[in-house]
Amino acid sequence: MSEMSDENTTNDDGARTYAGGCHCGAVRFEITMPPPDKVFECNCSICAKTGWQLGFAPQASFRLLQGEQQLRDYQFNKRVIHHLFCGTCGIRSFGRGLGHDGAPWISVNLRCLDGFDASGLPVQRYDGASL
Numbered sequence: 001m002s003e004m005s006d007e008n009t010t011n012d013d014g015a016r017t018y019a020g021g022c023h024c025g026a027v028r029f030e031i032t033m034p035p036p037d038k039v040f041e042c043n044c045s046i047c048a049k050t051g052w053q054l055g056f057a058p059q060a061s062f063r064l065l066q067g068e069q070q071l072r073d074y075q076f077n078k079r080v081i082h083h084l085f086c087g088t089c090g091i092r093s094f095g096r097g098l099g100h101d102g103a104p105w106i107s108v109n110l111r112c113l114d115g116f117d118a119s120g121l122p123v124q125r126y127d128g129a130s131l
């Protein structure tokens with residue numbers, strides 16, 4: 001009997017592939033990661049104002065399906081993080097940066113994943129303001 005699910009792809013480590021994107025649909029992506037068991041709320045000046053609920057994943061687990069042309073890049077402070085947003089609808093669905101180890105990573109706005117409800121998950125504060 002097949003264990004295949006028609007919902008989402010499941011890997012051996014429990015990681016799932018989530019689809020997401022901006023509001024107008026110009027920016028679409030897929031990200032493969034374990035189902036988030038908590039959300040990060042960052043206290044940096046931009047995340048605080050935009051109400052982000054963050055998840056983090058290595059950049060290799062992220063695939064931008066469409067919208068590279070639509071993305072605008074916003075950088076501030078030390079200019080190490082690319083705060084990308086859709087030029088049409090303005091939604092910040094993900095960002096690109098470097099981790100402490102220098103490896104490229106993706107921050108994803110969990111609010112922008114299709115059908116993902118983070119409302120029941122515990123919130124962990126992330127001190128982005130001090131980075």
Ligand SMILES: [Zn+2]
Pocket residue numbers: 022023024025026027086087088089090091
């Ligand atoms: Zn958009």
